[in-house]
Amino acid sequence: MTNHERFTHCFATSLNIAPDAVLDSLTYQSIPAWDSVAHMALVASLEGDFNIMLDTDDIIGMSSVAIAKDILKKYGVEL
């Protein structure tokens, strides 16, 4: 599994949505599935799969799929 596939899998399983719905344009709270509870599940999933610990500011700022990719790059994750 590539990093990108792993990233998509984290979003899909945490938000309980189809992998093809994980688009850069998808934003936090734009769909009922991406609420605050799912957001923390997503964070836990990303941290576990990529073996990182995100800063609190990054968790708060992770407001879209596109931004999530940028944030993960800061932690050395190439997507």
Next chain:
Amino acid sequence: MASNFELLTGKVALITGASRGIGRAMAELFAANGAAVVLSGRSEELDAVSAGITAAGGRAVAVKGDIREEAHQKALLMAARGSFGGLDVLVNNAGVLYQGVLGMVEMAKVRDMFEVNVHALINLTQFAVRLMAAKKSGSIINLTSIAGTETIEGMPGYSAAKAAVIGFTKSAAKELAPKGIRVNGIAPGFIDTDMTRAMSADLHRKRVEGIRMGRIGTAEDIAKAALFFASDLSSYITGQILGVDGSMIV
């Protein structure tokens, strides 16, 4: 070490302030009860604690650093996940105490007490919850003090910081109960540690005379209370502050 009932078999526990005293007693008791332990502390003694646990057949990882630094907090969680696959128990034990009557309270020391006893505790808990939430279970144990529950004359800053720990504990317990994570506090009384041994003989005697059970508490007394909260024996208990003080009068 007494009280080895394998109550924590299969669990991973992170203990701050584990170099000596109460934190060390908890680390050894938890390990003797089957837990894998991640130990945080600043001094070189931390390695000896870890080595002792390993020599006794337990599993331990020591991560030295300053609990006030977020990088150290993250390193602890990374160690729990990397070495043992997750986290089940967090003991926020690290703390500092400065005395000072009103009018002679140094604000730098008050800030330090809040930084270590409260701010670091809150932030480390935030990190830990992320690991525990994945399992939908966990136990967080915060060390407050009889100074937080009853307040102690001549310790206004310390009493305020430890009261803040109680407020945080109760709030976090409400928020995390639906996630299966329990949050409780332990409020030690007068405990035999390096800190209390450094007191004047007269003050030490007076403190002990104020304990109805007639003896100073031990680090093991506190560790056993922590073992209860860490284990499934307390699986339906959250948001509670347990005094472990031998009925101390303050």
